[in-house]
Amino acid sequence: MSKTLQAIRGMRDILPNEMTTFHTVEAGIRELMHGYHYQEIRLPVLESTELFKRSVGEETDIVGKEMYSFLSRSDEPMTLRPEGTAGCMRAGIEHGLFYNQTQKFWYLGPMFRYERPQKGRYRQFQQWGVEAVGIEGHQIELEMILLGARLWQILGITDKIQLQVNSLGSPACRQHYRALLQKHFHQARDQLNEAELQRLARNPLRLLDSKNPALAELIASAPRLDMHMSNEAKAHFAALTQALTEMGISFVHNPHLVRGLDYYQHTVFEWVTEALGAQNAVAAGGRYDGLIEQLGGQPSSAVGFAMGVERVAALLKEDSIPKVMPDVAVFAVDNDIAVQVQAWTESLRDALGLSWSITMDHQGGSHKNQSKRADKLGARASLLIDKDAWEAKAAPIKTVDGWVSVPLGKVAEWLRLNLTQEKV
Numbered sequence: 392m393s394k395t396l397q398a399i400r401g402m403r404d405i406l407p408n409e410m411t412t413f414h415t416v417e418a419g420i421r422e423l424m425h426g427y428h429y430q431e432i433r434l435p436v437l438e439s440t441e442l443f444k445r446s447v448g449e450e451t452d453i454v455g456k457e458m459y460s461f462l463s464r465s466d467e468p469m470t471l472r473p474e475g476t477a478g479c480m481r482a483g484i485e486h487g488l489f490y491n492q493t494q495k496f497w498y499l500g501p502m503f504r505y506e507r508p509q510k511g512r513y514r515q516f517q518q519w520g521v522e523a524v525g526i527e528g529h530q531i532e533l534e535m536i537l538l539g540a541r542l543w544q545i546l547g548i549t550d551k552i553q554l555q556v557n558s559l560g561s562p563a564c565r566q567h568y569r570a571l572l573q574k575h576f577h578q579a580r581d582q583l584n585e586a587e588l589q590r591l592a593r594n595p596l597r598l599l600d601s602k603n604p605a606l607a608e609l610i611a612s613a614p615r616l617d618m619h620m621s622n623e624a625k626a627h628f629a630a631l632t633q634a635l636t637e638m639g640i641s642f643v644h645n646p647h648l649v650r651g652l653d654y655y656q657h658t659v660f661e662w663v664t665e666a667l668g669a670q671n672a673v674a675a676g677g678r679y680d681g682l683i684e685q686l687g688g689q690p691s692s693a694v695g696f697a698m699g700v701e702r703v704a705a706l707l708k709e710d711s712i713p714k715v716m717p718d719v720a721v722f723a724v725d726n727d728i729a730v731q732v733q734a735w736t737e738s739l740r741d742a743l744g745l746s747w748s749i750t751m752d753h754q755g756g757s758h759k760n761q762s763k764r765a766d767k768l769g770a771r772a773s774l775l776i777d778k779d780a781w782e783a784k785a786a787p788i789k790t791v792d793g794w795v796s797v798p799l800g801k802v803a804e805w806l807r808l809n810l811t812q813e814k815v
């Protein structure tokens with residue numbers, strides 16, 4: 392026997408028994424996006440490598456070590472998208488969607504990052520992302536946060552998720568702050584490892600969210616960005632936090648929240664949970680006003696966030712997701728009437744419509760075995776049609792109330808009358 396093949400490390404199969412959870416999350420997203428009038432956009436999973444270098448940033452972990460990049464057959468450098476914002480902005484610029492107009496987009500799809508796989512962290516994972524372009528002011532940031540809060544409410548997981556917010560200030564504030572941070576960490580250079588020394592030189596803000604315990608004290612004593620921000624940047628952030636308070640959305644101001652992508656400025660936020668171990672970020676985003684111009688478009692403000700679908704699915708209580716049973720199961724007990732019964736089942740589907748879930752059993756066997764399978768399937772009505780019943784033009788139907796024989800021509804009507812009450 393040949394060796395069985397396995398999925399590539401970090402690429403996760405989502406099996407049918409998990410689908411209900413994913414469908415619940417996706418249905419919540421669609422309902423929410425309809426309710427807030429956001430437009431869906433579907434984008435390619437492959438983009439030019441240059442796009443991510445110019446947006447996410449060459450110095451970030453994502454671009455530096457986590458991308459699935461390769462040369463196409465015609466030697467063009469391309470990358471499986473590690474996130475959705477860059478492609479969404481590329482598409483908007485390319486199709487002139489940002490020219491003198493505002494946009495509110497959402498997308499759902501797979502992203503790819505070559506990270507070390509563990510619970511809640513995969514190399515292919517799904518993101519739901521939301522991007523609003525051309526809208527200044529803190530109200531749109533508030534709307535982004537309200538979207539998250541409402542989804543947690545729809546899914547019944549509000550109590551498991553907390554909001555953290557921070558401001559990175561304007562690029563000018565950051566420039567000044569960067570120099571201060573470099574000075575601060577420089578004095579303890581010998582405590583930094585190779586990667587941290589690189590960060591110190593290129594992107595010292597990332598040292599603030601380092602998990603290295605040796606840095607904890609240095610991080611705690613580091614100068615705070617909010618002490619070195621312009622009055623304008625401070626006022627912008629204060630307006631947002633005040634609005635959150637007024638709307639009763641609880642949050643924590645985490646001055647060390649810096650995000651792992653380079654395009655942010657001013658507000659950044661993260662929804663975190665304690666229920667998933669090390670992978671505590673459920674959704675995250677912020678303002679990224681400079682990005683569209685950086686990618687060759689007109690200067691434009693932009694805000695967005697993305698949520699890890701697998702992480703949210705893992706937060707849903709398993710017992711709150713009912714297993715989906717068919718409404719009706721049809722068995723052709725005798726093999727020689729199997730095709731006729733299948734044709735009749737088609738007419739039953741025509742009569743009831745596809746909102747009724749009707750499964751047909753094709754396995755044959757004795758009446759006793761088929762009856763056992765019917766019980767295991769758990770349909771609300773099982774039809775075990777044998778040759779005698781077929782000739783008598785009647786269907787023996789089993790429900791929780793026992794057996795009943797119904798003329799074949801009246802089965803649809805009978806099911807509608809007798810099962811509709813319970814249908815959820």
Ligand code: HAM
Nearest residue numbers: 474476511512513516672673674675676695696697699
């Ligand atoms: P991000 O923080 O890199 O932001 O990812 C957003 C979310 O995707 C994370 O909070 C997490 O839930 C999920 N996620 C990330 N990596 C993995 C992984 N390896 N396995 C499972 N889930 C993961 C962005 O991607 C930005 N594009 C968000 C954004 C949109 N900012 C503005 N607009």
